[in-house]
Amino acid sequence: MATAQLTAIDSTVDKTNRMLTEIEHEFGWPAERRHQSYSALAAVLHALRDRLPLAEVVHLGAQLPMLVRGLYYDGWDPTSAPAKLDRSEFVGRVRRDFRFDVDGGAEQVIRTVADVLRRHVSAGQWQDVAATVPADLRNLLDP
Numbered sequence: 001m002a003t004a005q006l007t008a009i010d011s012t013v014d015k016t017n018r019m020l021t022e023i024e025h026e027f028g029w030p031a032e033r034r035h036q037s038y039s040a041l042a043a044v045l046h047a048l049r050d051r052l053p054l055a056e057v058v059h060l061g062a063q064l065p066m067l068v069r070g071l072y073y074d075g076w077d078p079t080s081a082p083a084k085l086d087r088s089e090f091v092g093r094v095r096r097d098f099r100f101d102v103d104g105g106a107e108q109v110i111r112t113v114a115d116v117l118r119r120h121v122s123a124g125q126w127q128d129v130a131a132t133v134p135a136d137l138r139n140l141l142d143p
Contacts, residue, residue, distance in 0.1 A: 008066070011065075012065045012066035012067045012068075013067065015065035015067075015068070015120070016065050016067040016068050019041065019065070019068060019116050019117075019120060020034060020037040020038060020041065021037075022116045022119070023037040023040055023041060023112060023113060023116055024036075024037045026112045026115070026116075027102060027112065036100050038071075039097075039098050039099070039100065040098055040100075040109050040112070040113055041068070041071065041113055041116075042071055042074075042097065043093075043094045043097035043098040043109065043113075044094055044098075044109065044110055044113035044114065044117075045068070045071060045072045045113075045117075046072075046074075046075070046076075046093075046097060047085070047090055047093040047094050047097070047110075048060075048129070048141075049061075049072055049073075049076060049081075050076075050080075050081060050082065050083045050085070050093075051082055051083055051084075051085045051090060051132075051133060051137075052081070052082055052129065052132055052133075053081070053082050053132055054078060054081050054082070056128060056129060056132050057076075057078070057081060057082075059125060059128065060072075060121065060125060060129055061073060063120075063121040063122060063125050064120070064121070065120070085137075086134060086136065086137065087134065087136040087137045087139075087140065090110070090137055090140075091106045091107055091110065091140075092106075094106040094109055094110055107140060110140050110141070111140060111143070114140065114141045114142070118142070126142065127142075129141065129142075130142040
């Protein structure tokens with residue numbers, strides 16, 4: 001039993017590191033800037049989580065690696081979901097939570113993290129996520 005638990009922990013650490021590395025690669029950041037890739041992932045996940053209907057939050061969360069799932073749900077108040085954020089408000093939320101300057105600004109952070117998330121969840125799940133947001137925001141998440 002202990003071996004199975006260790007394998008699950010090793011697996012989620014590996015999957016989480018792969019997601020963060022993919023974000024770093026897209027921005028050209030060295031591994032020493034891991035805090036920035038983590039912050040980008042957190043900012044987009046939290047804005048997305050707060051924008052989605054409750055059932056969609058849970059369905060998306062179920063497909064995330066265990067460590068990323070913990071980050072996703074961290075600080076979540078399901079009684080206030082969903083927040084009706086339009087594109088401008090969504091981008092503003094990510095800009096507020098991601099406090100680093102990058103080429104392309106918060107919109108590029110959203111596009112990059114969305115691309116990474118799309119590669120790590122099923123196509124059907126990502127289509128469901130995209131279908132629940134307004135078209136102008138959908139263009140950022142699922143070009």
